[in-house]
Amino acid sequence: MRKKRKGCDVPEATIHRLPLYLEKLKLLQAIGVEDVSSRQLAESLDIKASQLRHDFHYFGGFSRPGRPYQVEKLVPALEKIIGIDEPVPTIIVGAGHLGQALANYQNLALQGFPVCGIFDVNPRLIGLEIRGQPIRDMEEMPRVVKEKNALIGVITVPAQYAQEVADRMVEAGIVGIFNFAPTDLKLPEGVALRNERMAVGLMALSFRVKCILESRLQHSPADEVGPPGESAAEGDGNDQVS
Amino acid sequence: MRKKRKGCDVPEATIHRLPLYLEKLKLLQAIGVEDVSSRQLAESLDIKASQLRHDFHYFGGFSRPGRPYQVEKLVPALEKIIGIDEPVPTIIVGAGHLGQALANYQNLALQGFPVCGIFDVNPRLIGLEIRGQPIRDMEEMPRVVKEKNALIGVITVPAQYAQEVADRMVEAGIVGIFNFAPTDLKLPEGVALRNERMAVGLMALSFRVKCILESRLQHSPADEVGPPGESAAEGDGNDQVS
DNA sequence: GGCCTTCTGTTACATCATTGACACCCAACT
DNA sequence: AGTTGGGTGTCAATGATGTAACAGAAGGCC
Structure with a gap:
C-alpha cells in the first residue's frame, strides 16, 4: 500500500507511450519495413531515442543487443504487453450520439476492441442497429457480458447515471471502465478506470x-x-x- | 528554446487540473456553498490539499491568507485563467458520427465553447442541421472563422485528411486545434494542439x-x-x- | 486584549520522468 | 584478424512533479 503498485511496476508515462509505439510500428509494418532503430522510431514520434529504449527496457530485450529492432517481432510483443494479443471484447453503455459514434468507429475492432454489445435504457433507441449490432436493453447487459466474456466497458451516459452504470458493469464482471461522463467514479479494487x-x-x-x-x-x-x-x-x- | 516555455510558465500537470477544480467549484456553487477550504476541495478530487494550494500559488493569491476560498471569487478567477471568462468560439471539421456527437453535446457551449460552425466535404452531409447549425461546405470554413472570430478548431476527419484540415484551419486564423484523428500534426509556431x-x-x-x-x-x-x-x-x- | 484554531502562501524535500553518457555487441569492410 | 560504424541495454545525472512542513494571517472565544 506504500508503493503505488498501479497494477504493474511500469511507470504511467511509459504505459501511455506504448500505444503510440505500436501504432507507428504497425504503420511501418504495413509499408514493408523490417528493421527499425530506436533513433528512427523515436524521431518519427518526436521523442528521444534514449527514452524509447528506456521504456522498452522495462520489458526485457526485444532484440539482440547490437542490431535494430525487428518490426515483425516487436509488434506482437507490444500487443502482448498491452494485452491486445487477442481481442478484448468491449461493451458500450449509453447509445446517445457519442455511444453511437464509438460503436460506428470500426477502428476500435481493428485495434483489438470489438464492440460486442451496445446498451441503453431509452426504449426509442433499443432495437436500432449499428453496424449489425442491435442496441439492447440495459437489463441484458450482465448476460451479454458473461456470454461474450466482455472485459472493458465504455460509459457514455449522462453524468448522473454514470456511477450506477459503473456499479452494474463491475457486478457483471467488467474489469476495465472507460468513462466519458464527467464524474469521479468510485470503483472497488481490482477494476481499472480511465476517464476521458x-x-x-x-x-x-x-x-x-x-x-x-x-x-x-x-x-x-x-x-x-x-x-x-x-x-x-x-x-x-x-x-x-x- | 532551452526551457520548455510551453506558452506560459505553469507546469503541464497543473494546467490539466485547473479544469477539474473549476468543474467541482461550479458544482459547489450550484448547491449554494460559499466557502471551501483547500482540504475540502482537494479531498473531493482525491488529491492532496498541498498540491491544490501549490497549483493556485502559480496565479497569486485567491483569498486572504487566513480564510478559506470564496467560491464566488474563485470560479470567475479560474475561468479567466483558463481563458473562458468569455465564450471561445469553436468550429468542428468533420461531420461524421464523432463530429455530430460533439456538435450535439450542449455541454460544450455551457462550458464556454459554443460551436459556431460545422464543416465537411461530403455533399450528403452538407445542409443537414444539428442543433440549429447547418453542416457547411469546407470551403466556407475560412469565412466563418473570420466572421465569428473562431479560435479553436476540432478535427474529426479521417487521419489521412487531418493534416490538410489543420493547415487550412491555421491559415484561417485558428489558434488552438483539438485533434481526434490518430495522426501527428505538424503545426507552425503559435498554434496550440491537443491530441485526443x-x-x-x-x-x-x-x-x-x-x-x-x-x-x-x-x-x-x-x-x-x-x-x-x-x-x-x-x-x-x-x-x-x- | 490575548489565546486558540483554522486556514493559506511558501519553501524545502522526496519522488518520478526524461535525457545524456557509456560499455558492450554485432555485422561489414579492409 | 582488426577495425570501423551503428546499434542496444544500462546507469547516472538532470529536470519536473508531488508531498510535507511551517510561518504567519484572520476570526472566534474567553
Whole structure:
C-alpha cells in the first residue's frame, strides 16, 4: 500500500507511450519495413531515442543487443504487453450520439476492441442497429457480458447515471471502465478506470490559446502568424504549443 | 528554446487540473456553498490539499491568507485563467458520427465553447442541421472563422485528411486545434494542439486490465472480486487502478 | 486584549520522468 | 584478424512533479 503498485511496476508515462509505439510500428509494418532503430522510431514520434529504449527496457530485450529492432517481432510483443494479443471484447453503455459514434468507429475492432454489445435504457433507441449490432436493453447487459466474456466497458451516459452504470458493469464482471461522463467514479479494487473527459482537454487547450493570444499582443501588436517550425508532442503526449 | 516555455510558465500537470477544480467549484456553487477550504476541495478530487494550494500559488493569491476560498471569487478567477471568462468560439471539421456527437453535446457551449460552425466535404452531409447549425461546405470554413472570430478548431476527419484540415484551419486564423484523428500534426509556431486519441486511452486501460487479470490468477485462482475500496485519480488525472 | 484554531502562501524535500553518457555487441569492410 | 560504424541495454545525472512542513494571517472565544 506504500508503493503505488498501479497494477504493474511500469511507470504511467511509459504505459501511455506504448500505444503510440505500436501504432507507428504497425504503420511501418504495413509499408514493408523490417528493421527499425530506436533513433528512427523515436524521431518519427518526436521523442528521444534514449527514452524509447528506456521504456522498452522495462520489458526485457526485444532484440539482440547490437542490431535494430525487428518490426515483425516487436509488434506482437507490444500487443502482448498491452494485452491486445487477442481481442478484448468491449461493451458500450449509453447509445446517445457519442455511444453511437464509438460503436460506428470500426477502428476500435481493428485495434483489438470489438464492440460486442451496445446498451441503453431509452426504449426509442433499443432495437436500432449499428453496424449489425442491435442496441439492447440495459437489463441484458450482465448476460451479454458473461456470454461474450466482455472485459472493458465504455460509459457514455449522462453524468448522473454514470456511477450506477459503473456499479452494474463491475457486478457483471467488467474489469476495465472507460468513462466519458464527467464524474469521479468510485470503483472497488481490482477494476481499472480511465476517464476521458473532453471538456478538460478543451480547457487545457483554451489555456494555451489564451497564453498565445496574450503573447501576440505583447510581442508585436500587429504581427502576423509566426514563421513555421516543427513542434513536438510532450507531457502525456497530448499537448504541445509552440 | 532551452526551457520548455510551453506558452506560459505553469507546469503541464497543473494546467490539466485547473479544469477539474473549476468543474467541482461550479458544482459547489450550484448547491449554494460559499466557502471551501483547500482540504475540502482537494479531498473531493482525491488529491492532496498541498498540491491544490501549490497549483493556485502559480496565479497569486485567491483569498486572504487566513480564510478559506470564496467560491464566488474563485470560479470567475479560474475561468479567466483558463481563458473562458468569455465564450471561445469553436468550429468542428468533420461531420461524421464523432463530429455530430460533439456538435450535439450542449455541454460544450455551457462550458464556454459554443460551436459556431460545422464543416465537411461530403455533399450528403452538407445542409443537414444539428442543433440549429447547418453542416457547411469546407470551403466556407475560412469565412466563418473570420466572421465569428473562431479560435479553436476540432478535427474529426479521417487521419489521412487531418493534416490538410489543420493547415487550412491555421491559415484561417485558428489558434488552438483539438485533434481526434490518430495522426501527428505538424503545426507552425503559435498554434496550440491537443491530441485526443481514444485508442491510446483504451490501450492504456487494456494494459491495466491485463495486469489485473494476471494478478488474479496468481494470487487466488478461484477468487472473487476483491473487497471494495476507494480509489483516486492520478497521473494526468485520467487513470487509476486499484 | 490575548489565546486558540483554522486556514493559506511558501519553501524545502522526496519522488518520478526524461535525457545524456557509456560499455558492450554485432555485422561489414579492409 | 582488426577495425570501423551503428546499434542496444544500462546507469547516472538532470529536470519536473508531488508531498510535507511551517510561518504567519484572520476570526472566534474567553
